Amino acid sequence: xxxxxxxxxxxxxxxxxDRMVFKDLRPREVNDLLKHAxxxxxxxxxxxxxxxxxxxxxxxxxxxxxxxxNPNIAIAKAATEEGVVAGIGEGGLHPEVAKYRNIxxxxxxxxxxxxxxxLRAGLAVNIKIGQGAKPGIGGHLPGRKVTKIxxxxxxxxxxxxxLSPAPHHDIYSIEDLAQRVKALRDLTGKPVLVKVAAVxxxxxxxxxxxxxxxxxxxIDGAGAGTGATPISVRNHLGIPVDxxxxxxxxxxxxxxxxxxxxxxxxxxxxxxxxxxxxIALGADMANIxxxxxxxxxxxxCHSCHTGGCPTSLTNMIGARxxxxxxxxxxxLRRYLSALRLGLKAILYSLGMDSLxxxxxxxxxxxxxxxxxxxxxxxxxxxIAEGEVAYYQDYVPQLPREMYEEGxxxxxxxxxxxxxxxxxxxxxxxxxxxxxxxVTHPSxxxxxxxxxxxxxxxxxxxxxxxxxxxxxxxxxxxxxxxGALIDGDGCPEPQYxxxxxxxxxxxxxxxxxxxxxxxxxxxxxxxDAWLEEAVAALDEKARRAGMRExxxxxxxxxxxxxxxxxxxxxxGADLVEPREPFELLARRxxxxxxxxxxxxxxxxxxxxxxxxxxxxxxxxxxxxxxxxNRDLLRSLDGRVATKLNVPVAGS
Numbered sequence: 001x002x003x004x005x006x007x008x009x010x011x012x013x014x015x016x017x018d019r020m021v022f023k024d025l026r027p028r029e030v031n032d033l034l035k036h037a038x039x040x041x042x043x044x045x046x047x048x049x050x051x052x053x054x055x056x057x058x059x060x061x062x063x064x065x066x067x068x069x070n071p072n073i074a075i076a077k078a079a080t081e082e083g084v085v086a087g088i089g090e091g092g093l094h095p096e097v098a099k100y101r102n103i104x105x106x107x108x109x110x111x112x113x114x115x116x117x118x119l120r121a122g123l124a125v126n127i128k129i130g131q132g133a134k135p136g137i138g139g140h141l142p143g144r145k146v147t148k149i150x151x152x153x154x155x156x157x158x159x160x161x162x163l164s165p166a167p168h169h170d171i172y173s174i175e176d177l178a179q180r181v182k183a184l185r186d187l188t189g190k191p192v193l194v195k196v197a198a199v200x201x202x203x204x205x206x207x208x209x210x211x212x213x214x215x216x217x218x219i220d221g222a223g224a225g226t227g228a229t230p231i232s233v234r235n236h237l238g239i240p241v242d243x244x245x246x247x248x249x250x251x252x253x254x255x256x257x258x259x260x261x262x263x264x265x266x267x268x269x270x271x272x273x274x275x276x277x278x279i280a281l282g283a284d285m286a287n288i289x290x291x292x293x294x295x296x297x298x299x300x301c302h303s304c305h306t307g308g309c310p311t312s313l314t315n316m317i318g319a320r321x322x323x324x325x326x327x328x329x330x331x332l333r334r335y336l337s338a339l340r341l342g343l344k345a346i347l348y349s350l351g352m353d354s355l356x357x358x359x360x361x362x363x364x365x366x367x368x369x370x371x372x373x374x375x376x377x378x379x380x381x382x383i384a385e386g387e388v389a390y391y392q393d394y395v396p397q398l399p400r401e402m403y404e405e406g407x408x409x410x411x412x413x414x415x416x417x418x419x420x421x422x423x424x425x426x427x428x429x430x431x432x433x434x435x436x437x438v439t440h441p442s443x444x445x446x447x448x449x450x451x452x453x454x455x456x457x458x459x460x461x462x463x464x465x466x467x468x469x470x471x472x473x474x475x476x477x478x479x480x481x482g483a484l485i486d487g488d489g490c491p492e493p494q495y496x497x498x499x500x501x502x503x504x505x506x507x508x509x510x511x512x513x514x515x516x517x518x519x520x521x522x523x524x525x526x527d528a529w530l531e532e533a534v535a536a537l538d539e540k541a542r543r544a545g546m547r548e549x550x551x552x553x554x555x556x557x558x559x560x561x562x563x564x565x566x567x568x569x570x571g572a573d574l575v576e577p578r579e580p581f582e583l584l585a586r587r588x589x590x591x592x593x594x595x596x597x598x599x600x601x602x603x604x605x606x607x608x609x610x611x612x613x614x615x616x617x618x619x620x621x622x623x624x625x626x627x628n629r630d631l632l633r634s635l636d637g638r639v640a641t642k643l644n645v646p647v648a649g650s
Contacts, residue, residue, distance in 0.1 A: 004031045005342035006273050010368040013390045014421060015268065016242040016378065017277050023366040023381070025349050033345040043354040044343040045083075046285060048262075049191040049215060051102070051123055054083030055340040056275065056355055058218070058264050060289040061106060061126065061195065063089030064097070065141050065150045065162070066227030066304065071313050074328035075292060076100040081329070082336045087126055087195075087218075090139055090164065092153030093118040104193065107184060109138055110164035112154040119188050124215070127180060128195045129168070129437050132224030132267045133414050135197030135238040136435030136442040136616025138164030140228045140410070145307045147317045166444035166615060167436070174208040177438055181214045191215035198222060198244035198267065199237075200434040200633040200648065203251040208439050210257035218287055219244055221267025222432065223421055225290035225414040227314060228305035231399070232408060232609040235418055236562035237433045237616055239633060241267040242281060243649040246378045249282025249360050268415060270294070272342025281378070282360045290413060295335035296328035304412025314412065373637030377649045389430050389636040392423030396559050398583040398602075406601030408561070408609045420635055426557065428531045430639045431566050432648055434631045436618040445608070445615035452610060452622040454574060456484065456517075456551060459494045463607045464622055465564060466497070466553060466576035467599070470585040473592055477599030486519075486555065486576055497553075507533035513541035515549045520572075522556035530556045531570055535643045538571025538627045547627070561609020570643060571627045577606060 006027040011018035033040065046056040059079050064072045066089065073096045079086035080102040087104045088097055092113025097103065103122035107114070119125060130136060141150075141162035151158040171177050181192045194209045195218040196202070202219065209217045221241025226234075245265050252258035265278055266287025275286040290298070297311040304314035312323045343355070352358060362379045369386030376382075399409035416422045418429035436442035443450060454461045462482030469475045469487020478485045479495050486497045493499040502517035506526030511518070511533055518537070522530040534554050541547040551574070554567045558577035567575045580602050589595035610622075619625050633648040634640035640647045 001034055002272060002338040002342045005034055005345040006030045012369045012386065015240060016367065016370065016374075017274050019368045019370060020277050020380065021366050021368070022276075022280075022346070022350065022364055024364070025346070030345050030349045033348060034341060037341040037344045040344045040348045042344045042347045042352070044340055044347060046355060048085055049124060051085075052083075053085060055336065055343060056279065056285040057084040057336060057339065058104070058266070058285050058287045059084060059086035059292050060218075060220070060266055060287040061087035061089040061128070061131070062289060063091040063227070064094045064153065065091045065145060065317075067313060068309070068315050068319070068323070069094060069317050070323040070325050071293070071296075071328065072097050074296065074323065074325045074332060076103050077325065077329040078332035078336065079103070082333045084336060085123060088122070090128060091141070091150070091162070093121055094153070106195075108164055109166070109168045110162065112156065112162060112164070119184070122190075124191045124193055125184050125188055126193045126195050126218065127177070127184070127214075129171070130197035130199075130220070130435065131195065131226060132197050132220035132222055132238055132241070133226035134229040134233050135199050135437065136166060136618075137230070137233060137612060138166045138444065140164070142228060142305050142307070142410075145305075145316050149317050163446060165447065166442040171438070172441045174212055174438060177209070177214075178212040181212050193218055193262070193264070194438070195220065196437040197238045197435060198241050199437050200239060200432065201439070202239070202244045202437075203247045204439050205437045206248040207251055207255050207257060210252060210255075210261050216262030216264060218264040219248065219266075220287065221265070223414050223417045224267040225293075226304075227412055228410050229412075230408040230609065230612055231411045232560040232562040233612055233616065234411065234414060235416060236560070236566070237435050237613065239432050239648040240417060240420060240635070241265050241269075242278065243378060243635070245278060245281045245283050246362060246380070247649045250379065268421065272339050272346060275339065276343060276346045276358065277365065279355065279358050280361045280365055282362070284359055290415065292332055292335070296331040297323070300413055300415065302411045302413050305410050371637035373640060373647050377647045387636055387638055389419045389424055389427070389639060391419070391425065393425060394423070396579065398580055402580065402605040403584055403598040403602045406604040408605055408612060417635075426531070427529050427639045427642070428558075428563060428566050430634050430636045431632045431643070431645060432635065433562060433565060433613050433617065434633070435616040440618050442618050443615040443620055445611040448615070450611040450614050450620055452607060452614070454622065456574070457494060457500055461574075463603065464568065464574045464610070465603055465606050466555065466574050467603060468576060468578055468581050469496075470581055471595070473595040474581060474585070474599045477596050477603060481600060481603050483603055484574060509533060509536045511537045513537060513544055513546055513550050515546070517551045517553065519553045519555060529642070530554055531567065532642050534567060534572050535570040535629070539644065542627065561606045561611070562613050564606065564610050565613040565625070566632060568622065568626050569628050569631045573626055580606065
């Protein structure tokens with residue numbers, strides 16, 4: 001039995017779901033019903049293409065390889081025995097998982113382990129276009145986890161990285177998707193779902209998927225868990241599921257394609273209350289992943305990609321100890337049963353006999369502690385005004401992968417959306433980056449060219465990342481990699497900002513455009529956010545017809561390649577993310593050569609993070625991205641208004 005079905009009061013921070021209530025329900029009375037919820041005559045089941053499920057739950061797509069085998073079996077076993085459904089993810093079908101009926105197989109971009117036995121298993125086929133933890137980029141199973149059995153199932157060499165392409169190379173449009181949906185349906189005789197990440201323009205994606213004749217869509221929101229993803233992608237791309245579902249439901253209805261079309265949605269869901277609210281927002285089923293793992297031992301240490309999971313859930317196949325399948329399956333079944341009882345209590349309290357009566361009933365919900373822009377976007381009555389954003393000043397940790405290896409740092413699991421489920425350090429964190437999903441193709445920066453060169457005063461810079469001249473090693477590292485140096489000491493003076501005519505100003509909305517180079521430096525103070533000053537100056541220059549004669553450099557407390565992306569989309573030509581370099585400057589090194597290598601690696605890592613974010617949205621040229629605010633959405637209305645960026649879900 002769950003400890004509660006509804007929270008006692010709305011939260012002032014966190015997800016929209018946490019700030020949302022059923023207006024006419026008293027939580028204490030609903031929670032009292034849990035004592036005899038199993039006897040309530042309420043149907044919380046759902047029809048899944050001819051199979052009656054006991055609850056509207058899809059246990060979401062965790063692959064054999066990302067998980068360590070026994071967890072995959074435990075999930076499939078619990079799903080079948082409890083009467084819900086589980087996705088197997090990409091990477092081949094474990095022979096023990098294949099014994100269970102209530103599974104959905106996945107057709108993903110790499111086609112790992114694909115054969116007819118896999119396609120004909122289970123209840124449906126799921127075409128994976130994207131996922132919430134890494135929208136617009138492909139799957140990533142590190143080579144250390146590709147053991148012998150994984151290699152055999154995926155049909156790849158043992159020990160090699162399993163990198164899925166960002167796009168399906170036979171799906172570059174809705175028309176291509178329609179052909180693939182029809183081919184898979186004809187081949188398997190099964191219904192076809194399409195899994196996508198919740199992105200800024202999710203409404204177009206959903207209508208396109210419905211018109212492709214797919215039987216349903218799985219929408220995976222920002223903050224969703226995964227086995228391995230670049231940190232900068234997880235933290236900055238895509239939108240939360242509670243922003244995505246209302247607009248999808250509304251657009252499907254307006255375009256006449258909602259009836260008979262299954263909407264499964266997830267990303268940071270864990271309770272019966274979450275599921276009920278999400279269904280009231282417009283979903284038919286809830287996709288639950290991380291919470292299922294938590295039910296049998298996950299401690300959220302974010303180390304899934306290392307193969308050294310302390311709870312034996314994501315460790316390398318063959319490592320000991322193995323997870324006990326019977327114990328894990330029983331624990332998951334208890335959790336699923338608790339969700340079902342909570343749903344029964346909520347539906348009964350609403351005076352409903354079946355779950356379908358709740359779908360799309362946004363009128364039953366009330367929203368606390370957000371602004372009118374957000375409330376209007378999700379279509380829920382605003383009861384008490386506030387701000388979505390919450391801030392906390394802290395110094396981020398510089399990942400070792402950046403300065404020692406020159407690569408974008410990788411992490412596992414999810415749950416982190418800055419300013420939403422985790423403190424933001426600045427308004428920029430509340431902006432979410434667009435990613436391509438079906439309606440236009442993503443670009444794979446691991447395999448395809450993404451051009452980030454910038455022309456400045458007749459010099460072609462190889463990266464838009466500006467390097468602060470904190471010490472000689474930083475200057476020479478930046479110069480060697482073709483970056484602009486904020487300072488002096490370059491072997492060729494045209495690479496040093498100090499040698500170029502420029503004006504350095506504090507952030508302000510009152511800045512006026514002018515010919516030449518303007519450095520907006522938040523270290524000088526100012527009466528506006530850095531991001532606000534950049535956006536305002538870019539707009540003024542465009543209205544005056546002089547944007548091409550002006551170069552804007554944004555300098556401040558910025559940390560990642562995604563920060564560079566966001567400042568560029570707001571209107572900066574070049575961006576100086578000072579924090580990684582300042583952290584390196586304070587880090588002792590054994591000699592000059594080591595320190596210079598650290599700086600070089602950090603510049604390369606920041607540029608790779610930028611390329612990942614660009615490729616995820618199908619942007620191949622940095623020049624075409626500068627000042628394109630349509631690539632961004634804000635989780636908070638005040639931030640949206642100040643930066644002239646739409647609210648997520650609009």
